Amino acid sequence: MTPTLIARDLRKDYPMNGETVHALRGVSLRVDSGDYAAIVGPSGSGKSTLLQLLGGIDTPTAGAVELSGTRLDALSDRELTRLRLTRLGFVFQRFHLLPVLTARENVELPMAEAGVRGPERRVRARELLDYVGLAQRENHRATQLSGGEMQRVAIARALANRPAVVLADEPTGELDAATGREILDLFLRLNRDGTTLVVVTHDDRLAAEAGRVIHMLDGAIRD
Amino acid sequence: MRSALPPSFLALVAVLALVRPAPAAAQLPGIAVERRLAGELSLRVGDTLRLGAAPDSMRGVGVVAAIYEPRPDPAQITKQDRYVRMHLPDLARLLGAPDRVDRFGVALRPGIAPDSAAARLDRSAFGYQAYPSAAIASESSQTFLVVSRFHRAIAVITIVASAVFLLCVMLLKVEERRMDAAVMRFVGVRRRTIFGALLLEAAVIAVLGSAVGTALALAAGAATNAYYRRFFHTALTFSLITPGIVGFSVALSLALGLVAGAAAAWRLVRTRPMVLWGRG
Amino acid sequence: MTGAAWAVKRLARQPLRTGLSLAGIAVAAAMLLDMVMLSGGIDRSFSDLLLGRGYQMRLTPKGTLPFDTEATIRGASAIVAALRREPALEAAGAVLGTSLYARRGDSLITLFAYGLQPEAQSLYQLQAGRDLASGAGAGVLLSEPAARLLGAGIGDTLTLVGRLDPQVVTAAAGRRLVVRGMVRWLYDYRGQPSVGMVLSDLQRLSSSPAEDRASMIVVKARQDSAVPGLVTALRRRFPSVEVSSVADLVATFHERLVYFRQLSYILGSMSLIVTVLLIATLLTIAVGERLGEIATLRAIGVSRRTVVGQVLAEGTALTIVGGGLGIGLGLATARYLDAILTSFPGLPAAFSFFVPRAGALAFAALVLLLTGSLAGLYPAWLAARTPIAATLRAEAT
Numbered sequence: 001m002t003p004t005l006i007a008r009d010l011r012k013d014y015p016m017n018g019e020t021v022h023a024l025r026g027v028s029l030r031v032d033s034g035d036y037a038a039i040v041g042p043s044g045s046g047k048s049t050l051l052q053l054l055g056g057i058d059t060p061t062a063g064a065v066e067l068s069g070t071r072l073d074a075l076s077d078r079e080l081t082r083l084r085l086t087r088l089g090f091v092f093q094r095f096h097l098l099p100v101l102t103a104r105e106n107v108e109l110p111m112a113e114a115g116v117r118g119p120e121r122r123v124r125a126r127e128l129l130d131y132v133g134l135a136q137r138e139n140h141r142a143t144q145l146s147g148g149e150m151q152r153v154a155i156a157r158a159l160a161n162r163p164a165v166v167l168a169d170e171p172t173g174e175l176d177a178a179t180g181r182e183i184l185d186l187f188l189r190l191n192r193d194g195t196t197l198v199v200v201t202h203d204d205r206l207a208a209e210a211g212r213v214i215h216m217l218d219g220a221i222r223d
Numbered sequence: 224m225r226s227a228l229p230p231s232f233l234a235l236v237a238v239l240a241l242v243r244p245a246p247a248a249a250q251l252p253g254i255a256v257e258r259r260l261a262g263e264l265s266l267r268v269g270d271t272l273r274l275g276a277a278p279d280s281m282r283g284v285g286v287v288a289a290i291y292e293p294r295p296d297p298a299q300i301t302k303q304d305r306y307v308r309m310h311l312p313d314l315a316r317l318l319g320a321p322d323r324v325d326r327f328g329v330a331l332r333p334g335i336a337p338d339s340a341a342a343r344l345d346r347s348a349f350g351y352q353a354y355p356s357a358a359i360a361s362e363s364s365q366t367f368l369v370v371s372r373f374h375r376a377i378a379v380i381t382i383v384a385s386a387v388f389l390l391c392v393m394l395l396k397v398e399e400r401r402m403d404a405a406v407m408r409f410v411g412v413r414r415r416t417i418f419g420a421l422l423l424e425a426a427v428i429a430v431l432g433s434a435v436g437t438a439l440a441l442a443a444g445a446a447t448n449a450y451y452r453r454f455f456h457t458a459l460t461f462s463l464i465t466p467g468i469v470g471f472s473v474a475l476s477l478a479l480g481l482v483a484g485a486a487a488a489w490r491l492v493r494t495r496p497m498v499l500w501g502r503g
Numbered sequence: 504m505t506g507a508a509w510a511v512k513r514l515a516r517q518p519l520r521t522g523l524s525l526a527g528i529a530v531a532a533a534m535l536l537d538m539v540m541l542s543g544g545i546d547r548s549f550s551d552l553l554l555g556r557g558y559q560m561r562l563t564p565k566g567t568l569p570f571d572t573e574a575t576i577r578g579a580s581a582i583v584a585a586l587r588r589e590p591a592l593e594a595a596g597a598v599l600g601t602s603l604y605a606r607r608g609d610s611l612i613t614l615f616a617y618g619l620q621p622e623a624q625s626l627y628q629l630q631a632g633r634d635l636a637s638g639a640g641a642g643v644l645l646s647e648p649a650a651r652l653l654g655a656g657i658g659d660t661l662t663l664v665g666r667l668d669p670q671v672v673t674a675a676a677g678r679r680l681v682v683r684g685m686v687r688w689l690y691d692y693r694g695q696p697s698v699g700m701v702l703s704d705l706q707r708l709s710s711s712p713a714e715d716r717a718s719m720i721v722v723k724a725r726q727d728s729a730v731p732g733l734v735t736a737l738r739r740r741f742p743s744v745e746v747s748s749v750a751d752l753v754a755t756f757h758e759r760l761v762y763f764r765q766l767s768y769i770l771g772s773m774s775l776i777v778t779v780l781l782i783a784t785l786l787t788i789a790v791g792e793r794l795g796e797i798a799t800l801r802a803i804g805v806s807r808r809t810v811v812g813q814v815l816a817e818g819t820a821l822t823i824v825g826g827g828l829g830i831g832l833g834l835a836t837a838r839y840l841d842a843i844l845t846s847f848p849g850l851p852a853a854f855s856f857f858v859p860r861a862g863a864l865a866f867a868a869l870v871l872l873l874t875g876s877l878a879g880l881y882p883a884w885l886a887a888r889t890p891i892a893a894t895l896r897a898e899a900t
Contacts, residue, residue: 048896057802058892078806085804094898096799100512113805157803276574301759352613365848372843377770380534380836384777387527391781394520395788454761490519 089158253288425484532829579717596623618705632684822875
């Protein structure tokens with residue numbers, strides 16, 4: 001298997017009230033192409049911090065992340081932004097769709113930023129909305145969608161630029177059980193169709209369905 | 224363009240030529256020279272001047288008897304005119320117009336109305352027009368009444384702009400409290416209490432803003448006076464900030480602040496807490 | 504979706520605050536436009552007024568401005584004759600302005616009278632009837648207020664008298680003249696009852712004709728570019744009179760109305776400050792409310808430049824819409840303010856303080872657009888430096 005994402009001895013310290021909080025204490029992991037990895041652990045165990053470091057949103061105090069052979073710490077801010085745009089997809093607990101845009105416009109947004117031409121991105125956005133089961137809602141604004149629908153639009157947005165890995169942070173955390181189930185099914189389908197997924201979750205169902213579970217405690221992976 | 228003002232009392236467009244030293248100053252007519260003119264021509268008391276109504280008729284001679292500071296006159300500050308004062312017979316002789324004046328001043332006996340006296344004078348002769356002093360004062364102040372009307376109109380526009388600005392800022396300040404209001408509602412604080420707190424905050428901001436605004440206005444007024452006094456070489460007051468103006472401004476901004484704060488606070492307390500929290 | 508459309512959608516989401524901001528910007532923009540019109544309009548209007556008949560120079564009594572005092576030039580005909588012999592000059596004419604009286608029954612009506620040379624007149628536009636012609640029986644021209652006051656029209660005969668002597672209660676000179684035409688005097692104030700006649704007629708009515716007095720001599724050069732050189736040459740040739748070009752007179756007028764120009768600068772600057780404060784305040788608070796959204800955008804790979812562009816686009820959209828509303832408001836308030844200022848006593852009725860010009864409009868719009876757009880710089884900077892991870896963590900709690 002080709003390694004897609006590699007973390008080597010990641011450490012992250014935060015200053016807090018004059019003291020240093022060790023959020024990550026030397027985490028190493030490898031995610032291969034086609035993996036479906038769930039990172040689980042109690043609150044404060046460092047799972048979201050790990051996801052942010054893997055996604056290049058935050059920088060480690062020590063250690064390194066490699067995405068498809070590219071070391072993230074070697075990239076400038078602009079290059080890192082470009083990498084997040086084209087090689088990574090993000091799904092957040094609170095969806096974070098732009099409320100003034102329609103479902104299709106939200107999906108088109110990363111493609112527009114990447115320079116994909118209008119007609120091409122409209123076609124792809126429609127395909128992705130169809131894939132997540134929202135073809136008929138493409139012209140609804142984000143505020144007119146339910147929580148589950150918003151999360152499906154967010155997943156379509158994450159897939160817009162055909163990323164190497166989709167990183168999801170508590171994707172079912174804001175949803176009721178039934179709607180969460182729909183998202184879990186969508187993730188399974190995504191993974192079956194070849195998408196590499198790394199998901200931070202408290203949801204036992206998700207962890208049970210993931211191909212691999214990484215347990216974290218006190219900033220370290222517990223084997 | 225004709226002057227906005229009636230002809231000046233014995234106004235003389237005099238062309239002056241300085242002759243120094245004075246040959247026989249004691250016998251010459253005395254002239255009082257305005258300070259700025261004396262400064263510009265480097266005149267001193269005792270200097271002798273040639274005088275005339277035009278450059279080709281410089282027939283008169285006079286001696287500087289005094290240098291005077293003219294009374295500050297708003298009608299004159301933008302003009303470059305310079306003045307000298309002479310005894311009436313000396314000036315009449317110089318102009319070749321004996322027994323000729325621009326105006327008479329007439330003092331009435333007590334109890335006689337200036338309007339009826341002026342009307343009677345107008346009926347009795349022609350060649351002149353009689354005016355009560357009040358009418359002349361009113362005519363002379365027309366220019367300033369126009370300026371005053373203009374300032375009032377500008378003030379109205381400024382107040383409208385300030386009111387809109389204040390309303391906008393108050394609305395934004397209160398909206399910043401959305402999350403606080405949501406939390407207070409979650410923990411059971413009554414709407415009335417939240418409304419009162421937001422209104423109090425708006426009042427405090429309005430009072431503080433008014434205090435800063437008053438200080439700024441006083442500083443700007445002082446700067447305006449300093450600048451224009453220097454610019455026009457005058458002792459006139461250009462910007463006068465009276466307690467009445469301060470009171471009006473503070474009252475207006477406080478009222479606007481409270482109205483804007485109340486309107487924004489009312490919107491906030493009527494909104495469901497979950498919506499305020501961003502989950503509704 | 505374009506950045507502009509996105510910005511407009513965001514603004515439309517908060518209708519009350521956007522509406523208030525637009526109202527504030529519109530009032531500030533109106534004030535700015537008015538002040539730009541005021542700052543340049545005074546000079547422009549005065550210059551247009553003076554150049555209305557194409558005469559670029561004025562000769563007046565030494566030390567005076569045209570019709571500013573009752574001083575006169577003696578021997579005006581000789582000066583005019585000398586000027587007309589100058590090859591660089593196209594025309595020259597003398598003008599006398601003085602009070603005159605019309606006899607109506609037993610009463611006398613005071614009028615302002617212009618005496619002029621019909622072949623070189625710079626003071627009026629004929630509106631009805633016939634123009635003056637040189638020679639005897641030339642007649643008289645009336646302004647509309649004079650015609651109303653006298654109850655006279657074209658073809659009527661007026662008795663005009665001058666040189667009143669209060670001591671003998673009589674007029675030393677009088678003349679019956681036929682009304683030839685109705686004119687609009689360019690420099691009359693509103694409602695001024697003025698009459699015009701041939702210069703020699705007025706000289707006979709107002710003073711001793713032998714003195715050949717004029718209040719002003721107007722001069723037209725063949726080429727505008729030659730005016731500065733001609734002014735210098737005429738000053739040397741006629742040292743006993745004041746020689747002024749229109750530019751000189753505009754400069755003097757400029758000095759007299761310096762207060763309004765400075766006021767226009769101050770109020771114009773204040774308008775810009777209000778606009779900047781409004782837009783900056785609104786956008787700063789809007790950015791503060793949207794930090795989570797901005798952090799998300801940055802997380803999914805949207806560049807800082809795009810984020811900054813979005814914030815600036817909102818400022819620009821507010822400025823364009825508010826400024827557009829402000830133009831209409833500004834033109835309306837300019838008419839109101841102009842009506843106040845043109846009621847200055849003694850000001851020509853044709854004069855305007857607020858002159859709507861395409862240049863002024865374009866300048867005000869450009870300054871407003873630049874300022875309004877720049878007002879978004881601080882909130883845009885705040886948006887650009889939003890820490891992604893920390894903001895997302897804070898949003899998740």
